Amino acid sequence: MRITQREEQRKEATRLDGRLREALAGAEGRAVEWKQADDGVWKALVERGEESTHEFGFLQSLADHATENLATKIASSADGQAPSYLLVVVSNPDPLWLNKTHQAAGAFLQITSSPPELAKTTGDQVKAALDGLGEKGRVKGGGAKGKFMGKVAGGWAVSDREASLRGLW
Numbered sequence: 001m002r003i004t005q006r007e008e009q010r011k012e013a014t015r016l017d018g019r020l021r022e023a024l025a026g027a028e029g030r031a032v033e034w035k036q037a038d039d040g041v042w043k044a045l046v047e048r049g050e051e052s053t054h055e056f057g058f059l060q061s062l063a064d065h066a067t068e069n070l071a072t073k074i075a076s077s078a079d080g081q082a083p084s085y086l087l088v089v090v091s092n093p094d095p096l097w098l099n100k101t102h103q104a105a106g107a108f109l110q111i112t113s114s115p116p117e118l119a120k121t122t123g124d125q126v127k128a129a130l131d132g133l134g135e136k137g138r139v140k141g142g143g144a145k146g147k148f149m150g151k152v153a154g155g156w157a158v159s160d161r162e163a164s165l166r167g168l169w
Contacts, residue, residue, distance in 0.1 A: 021058055029065020034073070034085070041118070042070055042085040043168065047156070051093040056149060059089045059110045067112065086122060087112045088165065092156040107156035109139065109149070116146035122168065123148030129164035 034042045044066065048054075066087055074083050092107035109126065113119035120143040127139040130152065141150020152160070 021053060022061060024053065025058055025061035026065045029062050029067075030069045032066040032069065032087070034066075034070050040084060042074070042083050044070075044085075044087050045161075045165065046087070046089045047161070048089070048091045049093055050091075054091045054093045054108065056108060056110065059091055059108060063087055063089055063110060063112045067114075082114060084118070085112075085114055086118055086168070088122070088168075090152075090156050090161075092152075106154060107152040109141065109152055109156070111143065111148040113146050119143050119146050119148045123150065125168075126150075126164040129166070130160055133159065133163055 028046070028048075032044045032046055034044045036042050046062065046066070067085060070083060070085055089110045089112075090107055109123075111119045111122050111126075113122065123139075123141070123143045127150075130138045135154070138153045139150045140153070141148065143149065
């Protein structure tokens with residue numbers, strides 16, 4: 001009986017954890033500050049340091065909520081066209097936490113866009129820019145269908161942001 005109860009409690013805790021993560025992703029997605037660039041593309045950068053949501057699934061959920069919110073926000077003022085957008089999300093928890101939990105050190109990078117080729121182009125720009133800072137091959141990953149996902153070895157520093165996103169904002 002006790003084993004059955006423990007298993008039910010574990011399943012319920014897992015279900016509630018998923019609901020909390022989804023609610024957090026929704027709240028953060030709605031809070032993303034979009035800016036329209038001169039070329040008409042809506043752009044946003046989200047940098048996170050929270051360890052408990054350092055996973056691509058959470059980043060994708062956040063991106064889904066952010067782009068949905070953008071579409072809703074500009075739908076009333078647009079001409080019925082889907083917006084062109086570029087969303088860069090970086091998860092960069094404390095390296096001490098990563099080492100303590102035995103996870104591979106590094107930041108997660110996710111780029112989402114419409115039109116789809118903008119994500120891959122931007123991801124390739126980030127790779128090249130970070131390679132230009134010294135250590136080659138810091139960004140491992142790639143993209144397809146409007147998304148670029150990768151890991152940045154050594155984390156994500158202010159100098160990385162400035163070098164890799166220069167010219168995008």
